[in-house]
Amino acid sequence: MKPTNALLTKLCLLAAAAAASRLMAQVEIPVEKRIEIPGQARPILVSMSGLTGEAASTLQFDLYVQGFAFTNAQSAQYLISGSNNGNLQARVTDPHNKSTLVSKAYSGASLRRQVHAFADDFVQALGRKGIAQTKIACKGANGRTSEIYVTDFDGHNVQPVTKDNSIVAAPCWVPGHLALYYVSYKLDNADIFYHDLSTGARRAFARFGGSNIGPAVSPNGNHVAMVLSKDGWVDLYVSAAAGGDPKRLTRSPQDESSPCWSPDGNWICLAAKERERRMLCKVPASGGALKQIGTGGTPSPTEPDYSPDGKWIAYTAQYRSGFQICVVPAEGGAAVSLVEGEDPSWSPNSRTLAFCRRRGGGNYVLSLLDVPTKQYKDVSRISGISSQSQPSWAR
């Protein structure tokens, strides 16, 4: 942009802001706010015109799972217009203060990916990071065999990672890298593998006697927490990603499962059982006493996941009626039960959760949940796969 243009833009914005602030006293102007109580925000109303077919349905999905709802132009807070003859052109305007938030053309890749890029531009214009160009790893099962898959966040663009005709579990992304740890029974034991997704090379990372399960990579990628039974108990261990003897962090006659790291790398949270009661606990990553994380009486919490911003822990609670996705402040406290489902995994922007829902016959389908509004929608299913579970959101 030319300097004169840049200056003009700045002046436009300044003048608009000044006018808007003067108006505030008389006319109610909706203001974006960070909603701190999960499940209680109203969706942001948008309308859409000019987009058709796959472009329209893709954009509807992308925005719905990020807290938007579609309505007519009269009631909308933002108007989306555009065209998708060949490539995508789209704009977002705010009819209340007559401003343009996004006005862009897209080319390359596929129409679908162009729409994802536009959805991210829109969300970014509202001051948050979009998730429409992220990836999710999951377990896909057919009867007794299962494989690891990586898909776009909406379930499209399916890419198989394993073809072992064995059983796999618990994929976990290495933060910031195209690499996964996961459990495979390929060598006739529950072992943890490291798989470099850019080369396809993989190696056994933990293959001790007994079971090697639940790998969780530290935020800096240097350590792996996991559940091992090599010493005759089912306990939590942590090991350098480069190798070396795992350090034992718990000594409990009960079972521990699903470790996850606090974003500062100082704590490992896990599902534990003490005195016949299941609870979430955390233990210093360098070793130390186990501390309970209160979950406000939600029954039998398992499968915790720290939000990347460190504020929340999402987990699964087991009610008599079924499983619920819950969130609780990371230090523990009042928990909020959101929707029926299991095994939540946070998006990189700490707003949306990938989780799985039971859909009969012991099968699961993956779904995305916008935590502030509780809106959720199933992702596209992998064809030929009867059950998808254990999502891990790349971040």
Added chain:
Amino acid sequence: MKLNKFANLMVIGLVLTIAASGCRKKPVNTTVLPGSRAGRVAEAPPGGLLTPGTGVSTGEGVGSTPSGFPMNPAGSHQGWPEDAQALKAETVYFDFDSSAIKASEQSKITAVADYLKSNSAKAVRVEGNCDERGTEEYNRALGERRAQAVRAELINLGIDPTRVDTKTWGKDNPANDPGHDETAWRKNRRDDFIVLSPPGS
């Protein structure tokens, strides 16, 4: 008051006029996305595994610990023919969400110990399973806990720890009952015994 509001609207109108002429004159800027090959994941080649041992891996040399009986290195009985039928009658069942050995199951474990005592070259793998009601990874840990509980009991009965392997299936290996009720679940909360014989015996 009304006048003030009108003045405000005028200001906005002016701003928009400037905005329209200044900010929106140019054609929309274009974002060019990389081709669809970008960010493609590479699947493992068939049979592709670097040799175990580069990472934490096999864990030999584990000393005894205050609690529990350390396991054999994984693969200690690799290639030993397996027999899932010999001790099928001794399958041990558990209560919901429990790895405690019930009094009713104790005699089965004794029978397995007796079998191992009279077949001193053989080993056994205890495989823990769960019903479908728990969450997936919780069940995987619980299945291992169930296997370890029976393994500890076999060791208490005099079986050498190196002869008892364990494995957890979580809920990935249900018994052949298509139901989703307590009748089916009861059959899945179990430890199976797989007899391992030395190759060529």
